[in-house]
Amino acid sequence: MSSPILKLIAQRIALGIVLLLAVSVLIFAGTQILPGDVAQAILGQSATPESLANLREQLGLNDPAYIRYFRWLGGVLTGDLGTAMSSGQDIATSIKGRLWNTLFLAFWAAVVAVPLAIILGLIAVRYRNGWVDKLISGLALASTSFPEFFIGYVLVYFFAVKWQIFPGISTVYDGMPFGERMQAIALPATALTLVVLAHMMRMTRAAILNVMQSAYVETAELKGLSAFNVIRKHAFPNAIAPIINVVMLNLAYLIVGVVVVEVIFVYPGMGQYLVDHVTKRDVPVVQAVGLIFAAVYISLNIIADIGAIVANPRLRHPK
Amino acid sequence: MSNELEFLSRRAASGKLSRRDFLGRAAALGISAPFANSLLSSAARAAGPVKGGTLKAGLVGGESTNSLDPALMMTQVPFAFGKMWGEMIVELSPEGKLENRIAEEIGSSDDAKVWTLKIRDGVEFHNGKTVTAEDVAATLERHSDEKSKSGALGYMKGIETIKASGKEVVLTLKEANADLPYLLSDYHLIVQPNGGKDKADAGISAGPYKVTTNEPGVRHGGERFANYWQGDKMGHADQIEIIVINDATARTAALQGGQVNMINRVEPKIVDLIKRLPGVTIRNHAGPGHYVFIMHCNTAPFDNADLRMALKLAIDREEMLDKILRGYGSLGNDFPINASYPLFSEIEQRKYDPDKAKFHFKKSGHDGAVLLRTSDVAFPGAVDAAQLFQQSAAKAGITLEIKREPGDGYWSEVWNKQPFCASYWGGRSTQDQMYSTAYLSTADWNDTRFKRPDFDKMVLAARAELDETKRKAMYHDMGVMVRDEGGLILPMFNQFIDATGAKVDGWVDDPHQELMNGYALAKCWLQA
Numbered sequence: 001m002s003s004p005i006l007k008l009i010a011q012r013i014a015l016g017i018v019l020l021l022a023v024s025v026l027i028f029a030g031t032q033i034l035p036g037d038v039a040q041a042i043l044g045q046s047a048t049p050e051s052l053a054n055l056r057e058q059l060g061l062n063d064p065a066y067i068r069y070f071r072w073l074g075g076v077l078t079g080d081l082g083t084a085m086s087s088g089q090d091i092a093t094s095i096k097g098r099l100w101n102t103l104f105l106a107f108w109a110a111v112v113a114v115p116l117a118i119i120l121g122l123i124a125v126r127y128r129n130g131w132v133d134k135l136i137s138g139l140a141l142a143s144t145s146f147p148e149f150f151i152g153y154v155l156v157y158f159f160a161v162k163w164q165i166f167p168g169i170s171t172v173y174d175g176m177p178f179g180e181r182m183q184a185i186a187l188p189a190t191a192l193t194l195v196v197l198a199h200m201m202r203m204t205r206a207a208i209l210n211v212m213q214s215a216y217v218e219t220a221e222l223k224g225l226s227a228f229n230v231i232r233k234h235a236f237p238n239a240i241a242p243i244i245n246v247v248m249l250n251l252a253y254l255i256v257g258v259v260v261v262e263v264i265f266v267y268p269g270m271g272q273y274l275v276d277h278v279t280k281r282d283v284p285v286v287q288a289v290g291l292i293f294a295a296v297y298i299s300l301n302i303i304a305d306i307g308a309i310v311a312n313p314r315l316r317h318p319k
Numbered sequence: 320m321s322n323e324l325e326f327l328s329r330r331a332a333s334g335k336l337s338r339r340d341f342l343g344r345a346a347a348l349g350i351s352a353p354f355a356n357s358l359l360s361s362a363a364r365a366a367g368p369v370k371g372g373t374l375k376a377g378l379v380g381g382e383s384t385n386s387l388d389p390a391l392m393m394t395q396v397p398f399a400f401g402k403m404w405g406e407m408i409v410e411l412s413p414e415g416k417l418e419n420r421i422a423e424e425i426g427s428s429d430d431a432k433v434w435t436l437k438i439r440d441g442v443e444f445h446n447g448k449t450v451t452a453e454d455v456a457a458t459l460e461r462h463s464d465e466k467s468k469s470g471a472l473g474y475m476k477g478i479e480t481i482k483a484s485g486k487e488v489v490l491t492l493k494e495a496n497a498d499l500p501y502l503l504s505d506y507h508l509i510v511q512p513n514g515g516k517d518k519a520d521a522g523i524s525a526g527p528y529k530v531t532t533n534e535p536g537v538r539h540g541g542e543r544f545a546n547y548w549q550g551d552k553m554g555h556a557d558q559i560e561i562i563v564i565n566d567a568t569a570r571t572a573a574l575q576g577g578q579v580n581m582i583n584r585v586e587p588k589i590v591d592l593i594k595r596l597p598g599v600t601i602r603n604h605a606g607p608g609h610y611v612f613i614m615h616c617n618t619a620p621f622d623n624a625d626l627r628m629a630l631k632l633a634i635d636r637e638e639m640l641d642k643i644l645r646g647y648g649s650l651g652n653d654f655p656i657n658a659s660y661p662l663f664s665e666i667e668q669r670k671y672d673p674d675k676a677k678f679h680f681k682k683s684g685h686d687g688a689v690l691l692r693t694s695d696v697a698f699p700g701a702v703d704a705a706q707l708f709q710q711s712a713a714k715a716g717i718t719l720e721i722k723r724e725p726g727d728g729y730w731s732e733v734w735n736k737q738p739f740c741a742s743y744w745g746g747r748s749t750q751d752q753m754y755s756t757a758y759l760s761t762a763d764w765n766d767t768r769f770k771r772p773d774f775d776k777m778v779l780a781a782r783a784e785l786d787e788t789k790r791k792a793m794y795h796d797m798g799v800m801v802r803d804e805g806g807l808i809l810p811m812f813n814q815f816i817d818a819t820g821a822k823v824d825g826w827v828d829d830p831h832q833e834l835m836n837g838y839a840l841a842k843c844w845l846q847a
Binding site for chain 2: 034161167
């Protein structure tokens, strides 16, 4: 299976890079359409014409757009994301910590959510249409249907204010002991788990049920295998492609879509960082974060594709 | 108060009796817990500050784009953190008097044009260097440089020359200004080594706390500066920490859960709920901040004095104060000054009068709708306030068309550009400062386009006048002029509403800014 698969993987990765370049153009164009400019945004209500002119000059905002695009792209390719216009800090340095925080939170949310979702999905299939299935689906749907801020506030109310088990604000910092850090992220990780759980669980359930209708599962059942074994050995491996897809989609969400949760729990991740800089029209930061988010999405999608191809031999031989 | 209770409260305050025992004894004497608590805290205040511990504040108004450069400080968190690590030349006391800090003495020539600051001996920067006149002069130079991005540039431009010699800094102004010392209390003017010309965002000054953590938009921390020159007055906690919590609900929950000791900007609509929480104290107090609707006096249809008057009469200030601020504010009177200014004098209160409004509206000859722009960021409740305005104006036969603008870009695209919109002002420490910032013809932020040479003359004359009675009369006339002829509709002055948790003591109301003019962390202490 080596060469055709490697070729496919290489193709996907190349495609991903092309896509990323296209995204970079879009991001750059998008940030140009925003009303106002960074100098105005930095100075805000206290902007005076002189200070505006001084700042624009200093930030190089007077150059044409394409020059600024290539200057930026060149920097990114050499690992230099530039400096934040508004605070003058090196973007790569400030993002590093933030990205690490976001990945840390996403990782632990995923560690809980992914196995839980798949196991619950399997259980739901095993007892399909019974009360267990209905209970699991009902609870999962309920947790997904509530907006994130609601789940967040409910968690804060009970666990932080009423019982005071976990902190309601999750400010983590460098050099924080691991135990404290885990305690700090307990509530946001729970909120995220509840938010993404249902989607993955329902998809697992649907995908397996879909496979359950095929002839080979019937054969397995007729062979007299137990219900769990049928699912484990015959149904699950064949349903893995859509499951990987939805898992990857949710992982991506855990990284790029957690703005609300980060705000509620005051978690210093990428989402808050992006929001702050968007309102300041801090174009270099918005671009850098946008590009990182795009890269996360694209690479997780590539992994999902490759995973599906590896799991399903039929996909290795496109007609 | 019985002698026994007083005795017990003093014992408790000095740590000889536990708080719990004290409350128990008080209950036995038939004293309710809240009253007993307040007894205890006044006894504790009398017993003096307690050193030690970590004071934490959860504050709105911090962004990851914040910098330690004092020139760029704009929002609440850099402001409050700046007061922790920064030391000022002069400061305003809670009573509104000038309090000398790094300047030991400030004197002026008779015409208020030449000012001499005598620099205090033995004040030390965090890096061990002694504060000199050169440092102060360099600081002022940096903030008055035409190329500076400083938020204080507007007033600093009035300084012509800055000279340091020996222990003195001599400032020569372009025009006389009796209020110069007040201008020097601007929170941007933190004294830095060499004025911050080398590294403006190094976070080094001579304040009560040294910067230990600076993660903009996340948290800021400081530890007590051992060589602080006023160690008995400020810097009681060993460590201070500011956690940026921009979400109002999270902020309240953090205070309630005990993760922070104080928060700022409690929303008026939830104050009554928070008051019921055990251990939490609401600290609200009046200040010069105000919420406004501004009309450009030079843009049609607002260039018509009758139309402006019609709109001023068509707003129901009492209703707005009641519904938007829930009473946590005071009535506005269409000029930007209230009793928190030292030279304030009353002017007859303007009231909602639909009939008179109708009369002026007719007289203006304008017909059709008037477009008012508003946004959530203009001030808390600005969208609701605009709707209230719409309803009260409708009763006077005036149709207000409300346009809700996105908060993003509001300050760059709408405020100071569109002819009629909602906004806010934080106020200033003196009337001169307020009028010079926003009502002089040449002011950069003249957001009502109030351009009146006769008014400008009055401002300049009052600035140079050293006789307080005469000055007060001049400011009265200026207030009347802005109120009757200007483009400002000022329905209400807002209060600052902060809240503190159970163990915080030493709070003193300060009308200048929220959080005791930014000094809450430095001047409060944790009960032992």
